[in-house]
Amino acid sequence: MLSFRCQLVFVAVILTWWSHTPSTFADVNFTKEIAPIIFENCATCHRPGEAAPFPLLTYADVQERGDLIADVVKQRLMPPWKAEPADYPFLYERRLSKDQIELITNWVDQGMPEGNAADLPALPEFASGWTLGEPDLVVSMKQPYRVPADGPDIYRNFTIPLDLTEEHFIAAIAFRPSARSVVHHSLFFFDATGRGRELEAEDDEPGFKGGMGAMMKLRGSPVPPQAFDDPETAPKRSPLGKRATPGAPAFGALGGWALGAQPHLLPNGLAYRVPAGSDLILATHFHPSGKAEEETSTVGIYFAKKPSNRRFMPIQLPPAFGAFKGIDIPPGEKEYVIEDTFVLPVDVEAFGVGAHAHYLGKSMTLTATLPDGTRRTILSIPDWDFAWQEQYRFAEFAKLPKGTRLHSRITYDNSKDNPRNPSDPPARVHFGEESTDEMGSISLMTLAADESELPLLQSAYRTHFRSALLKSPLSKLFQGRLEAE
Amino acid sequence: MSSQFDQKDSHRPPRMGRAMLTLMLCVTLYSSALQAAPPENTVELVDLEGQTHTPLRNAKAKATILFFLLPDCPISNAYAPEIKRIAAQYAEQEIASFIVYVSPDLSVEDAKKHATDYGYEIPVLRDLSFELVRETEVTIAPEVAVVSAEGKCLYRGRIDNLYAALGKRRFKATQHDLRNALDAILQGVPVPQETTKAIGCYIPKPKTDARLLTR
DSSP states (O other), X not given: OOOHHHHHHHHHHHHHHHHHXXXXXXXXXXXXXXXXXXXXHTTTTSSTTSSSSSOOOSHHHHHHTHHHHHHHHHTTOSSOOOOOOOSSOBTTOOOOOXXXXXXXXXXXXXXXXXXXXXXXXXXXXOOOSOTTSSOSEEEEOSSOEEEOSSSSOEEEEEEEEOOOSSOEEEEEEEEXXXXXXXXXXXXXXXXXXSHXXXXXXXXXXXXXXXXXXXXXXXXXXTSOOGGGOOTTTSOSBXXXXXXXXXXXXXXXXXXXXXXXXXOOXXXXXXXXXXXXXXXXXXXXXXXXXXXXXXXXXXXXXXXXXSOOOOOOEEEEESSGGGTTSOOEEOTXXXXXXXXXXXXXXXXXXXXXXXXXXXXXXXXXXXXXXXTTSOEEEEEEESSOXXXXXXXXXXXXXXXXXXXXXXXXXXXXXXXXXXXXXXXXXXXXXXXXXXXXXXOEEEEEEEEESSGGGHHHHHHHHHHHHHHHHHHSTTHHHXXXXXXXX | OOXXXXXXOOOOOXXXXXXXXHHHHHHHXXXXXXXXXXXXXXXXXXXTTSOEEOTTSOTTSSEEEEEEEOTXXXXXHHTHHHHHHHHHHHHTXXXXXEEEEOOTTOOHHHHHHHHHHTTOOSOEEEOTTOHHHHHHTOOEEXXXXXXXXXXXXXXXXXXXXXXXXXXXXXXXXXXXXXXHHHHHHHHTSOOSOSBOOOOXXXXXXXXXXXXXXXX
């Protein structure tokens, strides 16, 4: 039997434990601690007229959803932001800190007290309408696209003529869906080849089908993309009959919009160079909401005040969305890997990064090994989700010196344990453009630090592209043609 | 990552202060003692057309499906087409269906608008004081309860496995738990799995609780 003193100590220890364990953030109140986090990070979308399903603007709103909020912030499902913090911080990062998450979960644990009304911060002033001001050009889809009530997600591309009679420089694109509950994201492209218009005629519905596969068709893959000034593949004429700008690509990316994202001007006076006669292509991802909807997207375009003399060089690793990698994923395979490496021949400044894979995609990493051996992470998405194809932009240029070794690594899970696996039971999967096929690459948006060295970068990447093609199982088909070149 | 959601056990650990936990425990023990006798469960609710129903004592059907929904929960809304298909298909086999909105302050007008938007033609109830929620012990929207004409709960849980977890939607559902349960009931064999874990939005707690907890 314990002595009385012993019992006393025991009780004291228990009481100390009792009173201390749950109190990392004791007495959390809505008005003081929680409202600022919610207003800053959630209310941009969770307010009337925006895409998110319910408003989070008052104590009652947040209290009603408290348990759900605690779950989704703990699992980092919300706010939606798939990239882990890496060595080059991202701009407009929508990611809660560990402390913020702990505050929220503790507040919910404590029964969600409201606190002192006087502590409640004012709601931020949400910009309504065009957040960047009146656009220079506003265009809309020609016809509404009907999204059915249910069924699998839909990838559809819409060609919108811009009627530009001369070359323009685009600094930002603002995207406004009309049926917010079904539009998940949209990627923007310019197309001066006229092929997008041709593809529109494929079926009777507005737009044409396909995700990145359709973009590859436009780009003319698997031959090297026109983005690399290849005179053989550059178009001779734009659809308006004007001669395309010599050396300018006739097809290219213009960024994109995803749920929760706000439009922003490109940094440092940069602008996308868009040739005369370009069409705008919206590559839009729809997810049926349970109710049939009609979408007519409107787009506001902001032109740069002055032309940008710096040209973008997307470095896609592996090239052509992995078309040459011989992707062949056996059913049941939990960790199928594709990798690619490219050494920078000149100093480079990167301003953004994006990744692409389909439903089997599991993780994405892009690392840089600098010439002095330092290893830096550029992008790390440990739990890839096809639904969140964010275009990440760096807070400052990621400066990568000549000799930096870029390495991309993409993994796939073709097992039953991957709930997104489109096949049940899992089936063998090859490269292809259907969402039941796979592809994969990480694209770094770069500039040559010294514009005059751009041709060196372009030529090195073109060589990399060709060698990837030659190593591919497809190479036999192309061998003759490449040797002839 | 989502271990909490993968657990079969649907009882989430309570997330309250310890004092509150103790209090709740007492209340729970007390109320379960009260409920030791078979529940009366003759909950009476008026649908949007003004018709009175006792969905837990529905002698007109072999069994009754209650679809618990929240009008502003996207997962709940995404199920509308499948809910309509199930209701129509099983109505032919004398199984009745009700939509039960569990939003505590949903007006008749808003409920009617939502039901029209999503094309629900089965009777729509508003469980404003959570009587059906309490009796069937559902916690999530969308979640279903299938009750016999005598008021016995035969199945409670998800409609199917379209969602593996929050944010993890399958290409298409591969296990149709509600349909399997209904088929078993119609064949007079035991329901293969009487309870499953629903994925969706939590059914809100009654407002009075919140006021009680506000410091």
